[in-house]
Amino acid sequence: DIQMTQSPSSLSASVGDRVTIPCRASQRISTYLNWYQQKPGKAPKLLIYGASNLQSGVPSRFSGSGSGTDFTLTVSSLQPEDSATYYCQQSSTIPYTFGQGTKLEI
């Protein structure tokens, strides 16, 4: 199975900050990488697919980059509503594995 590693598991930032959340795959996955946002008690929400494609309706302050094994989610100017846990997920090979999540506190 492909292991997805997210570190740190949590981070704290302020409104208006630029934040980057890294994700690493245990083997090359091209750009088969997705990012989800999950708020407490809610279902996950797709933010970025194919490493860098913004899902419809997602604010443009979110962006994704990377290919191969190293990927990054960037929030260009943090808003209070961005407080959530962010998960990366590889969609290259079944089982489609998730990272353990990065909790972003604002």
Add this chain to the structure above:
Amino acid sequence: EVQLLESGGGLVQPGGSLRLSCAASGFTFSRYAMSWVRQAPGQGLQWVSSITDSGGATFYADSAKGRFTLSRDNSKNTLYLQMNNLRAEDTAVYYCAKQPAASGTYDCWGQGTVVTVSS
């Protein structure tokens, strides 16, 4: 509006069974692969099982193989997960999720149904 509505969760004893359902609306259900993803209390997300748009192929996590059966009824726009021989480690919120095209991306999720396995 795309909607996925899960049901069927509850409290069950170890070794027991449950059948989860996911009712879909707002899109042509028969054109999309579907999956179940679960989240144990305080934990991350774990893929459980997927099924192709026609139902002709199914895929399972090792933890589900031999115990869970995924099926769909495209005439009823409904996805099912039959879970047998449940264990304490199956306790989780179970989400159904829609997959665009032939991808492992989940672009729409239900609100989840809670499964608790305990004596």
